[in-house]
Amino acid sequence: MPDKHATLEAVSDEALARQIAGGPPGSTDAEEGELYRRFAPRVRLYGRRHLQDAAAADDLAQEVLLLTIERLHAGEVRRPEEIASFILGTSRMMAQGERRVSRRREALAARFMDTTIEVAPLSIASLDADRVAACLSALVERDRLVVELTFYADREAPRIAEALGVTPGAVRTIRHRAMARLRDCVLGGARS
Amino acid sequence: MNPPGCERIGLAELIDYAAREPEETQAAAFEEHLFSCADCGARAAEFDALVRAIGPAIRSGKVGGFVTDDILNQLAREGIRVRTFTLSPGAVVPCAVWEDDELIAMRLRADLGGASEFTMSQRVAGTEVLRATGQAQTAATSRGELIYTLSASWVRQLAAVDIEVLLSAHEGGEERPIGSYTLVHGGSFHR
Numbered sequence: 001m002p003d004k005h006a007t008l009e010a011v012s013d014e015a016l017a018r019q020i021a022g023g024p025p026g027s028t029d030a031e032e033g034e035l036y037r038r039f040a041p042r043v044r045l046y047g048r049r050h051l052q053d054a055a056a057a058d059d060l061a062q063e064v065l066l067l068t069i070e071r072l073h074a075g076e077v078r079r080p081e082e083i084a085s086f087i088l089g090t091s092r093m094m095a096q097g098e099r100r101v102s103r104r105r106e107a108l109a110a111r112f113m114d115t116t117i118e119v120a121p122l123s124i125a126s127l128d129a130d131r132v133a134a135c136l137s138a139l140v141e142r143d144r145l146v147v148e149l150t151f152y153a154d155r156e157a158p159r160i161a162e163a164l165g166v167t168p169g170a171v172r173t174i175r176h177r178a179m180a181r182l183r184d185c186v187l188g189g190a191r192s
Numbered sequence: 193m194n195p196p197g198c199e200r201i202g203l204a205e206l207i208d209y210a211a212r213e214p215e216e217t218q219a220a221a222f223e224e225h226l227f228s229c230a231d232c233g234a235r236a237a238e239f240d241a242l243v244r245a246i247g248p249a250i251r252s253g254k255v256g257g258f259v260t261d262d263i264l265n266q267l268a269r270e271g272i273r274v275r276t277f278t279l280s281p282g283a284v285v286p287c288a289v290w291e292d293d294e295l296i297a298m299r300l301r302a303d304l305g306g307a308s309e310f311t312m313s314q315r316v317a318g319t320e321v322l323r324a325t326g327q328a329q330t331a332a333t334s335r336g337e338l339i340y341t342l343s344a345s346w347v348r349q350l351a352a353v354d355i356e357v358l359l360s361a362h363e364g365g366e367e368r369p370i371g372s373y374t375l376v377h378g379g380s381f382h383r
Contacts (some may be wrong), residue, residue: 013230041240042226042233048210049219054247088227127241132249141258141326148255150211151246153262157211163260165330172213179207183242 008034017080021072036065039084043091050095052154064090127186135185143178150175200225201232206239253294256342258312258326264297264339275344278337279357279373287355287375293344300340300359302371304333307361310370312340315356325362352379 008016008030016038019031040061047057068087071077077086136144142164149155149163157168157175164171201222208214209222226232249255250263251272267274273292277285278299289296304310307328314322324340332338338359347355359371 037237038230038233039227041237044240044244045206045210045226045236046223048243049212052212054244084227085224088223127245129245129248129252130254132242132245133252133254136246136249136255137257141324144255144257145259145263145326147246148250148263149260151243152250153260153266155262157213159262163262163329165328165333172208172211175207175211176204179242180203183203183238186242186245 013038013083014081017072017077017083020069021075021077021080023073025073032069035069035083039068039087040065043087046088046091047095054154060091060095064094067094132182132186135182138185139178139181143174143181146171146174147178147182198229198231200229201235203235203239206236210239210243251294253343253345256322256346257324257340258310258329259297259339259341260329260332261339267295273344274341277375279371281371281373284374284376287347287377289344289347289377291348293348296342296344296347298340298342298357298373298375300338300357300371300373301336302338302359302361304328304336304338304370305361305363307333307363307370309362310338311360311362311367312338313358313360314342315358316350317353318356347377350377350379353377 011019011034016031016035020028020035023031043061043064044057047060048054051057051060064087067090068077068083071086072080072083077083079086136147139147145164146160149160150157155163157171160171161168166174205222209219214222226236251267251270253272264274272294274295274297275289275293276297276299277287278301279285280301300312309325309327311323311325313320326338329338340357355375355377357371357373357375358369359373360367361370
């Protein structure tokens with residue numbers, strides 16, 4: 001019998017949306033999980049940029065996907081072939097209004113926390129803090145500092161540039177180089 | 193429809209987007225493509241996982257090095273226990289590391305002058321165990337202070353021993369010592 005998760009990975013976004021919309025709530029957990037796996041990282045990235053807060057971005061991803069699934073079940077997504085646009089539009093709406101409702105968050109957590117859905121490719125989803133810490137420590141000092149200031153302290157290039165006495169353009173160049181090295185180091189360790 | 197093997201959004205574009213580099217109009221076009229392209233979405237998922245792993249790694253206290261007050265402030269906001277030592281050149285201070293400390297921050301004061309780089313050498317019982325070179329930071333230079341962090345768990349596992357820290361500045365192609373500091377480590381403390 002084929003693995004249902006593996007089968008769903010080959011299904012288009014539109015077909016996935018139609019399967020969720022066509023099934024009664026409670027009967028499409030695998031499809032909902034697949035939709036979450038596909039889109040939550042994109043919504044989280046959207047939230048990281050627009051909400052400027054990693055925790056708020058996490059919340060946004062959960063709320064947007066829960067609302068999307070609710071709307072699909074209710075037959076309120078009129079064009080399932082445009083499910084990606086629906087999710088992006090919902091992300092924009094919820095981020096602008098900052099309508100993060102704890103009830104939705106709790107409901108989604110209850111739904112997904114007991115599943116084993118991977119939200120990223122296995123090679124990177126299995127990262128542990130020790131490995132990433134070792135790779136961060138292996139970066140040269142300035143590169144590591146730019147990564148930490150950008151993605152941990154959430155500082156923008158002009159402020160980092162001021163702190164380090166370089167131009168914002170140099171910060172961008174350093175960030176590209178540092179993140180590429182960090183990714184290669186982390187993935188190298190994950191594959192070994 | 194997604195083009196097969198689409199590579200329109202790569203690591204560089206994802207980094208810039210997350211770092212809020214592009215203008216809003218460019219960002220909106222980026223988002224339209226990101227949400228409709230499975231290939232780019234998969235790369236975004238990998239990038240998202242990498243970025244999300246940075247915070248836990250830093251919070252683990254295992255990433256040492258030169259930092260700024262912005263980093264220390266974020267650690268404090270997240271409840272990380274940072275033990276701070278403010279050290280002037282020649283200082284010899286007891287190094288009290290408690291069992292629940294997660295990070296040691298050394299504020300190394302010195303005449304930083306117009307140096308472009310600094311090297312911190314750390315010796316335990318006379319043997320160099322760590323050497324790190326960092327570039328000058330505008331804020332640090334104006335304050336006459338560099339901040340270096342160490343893993344508290346690493347310090348805790350040391351026997352009672354002196355930890356010597358030597359700071360030197362690189363200026364005009366030459367390296368000159370600008371500070372020597374000693375932490376007298378008496379072992380781990382328990383509450």
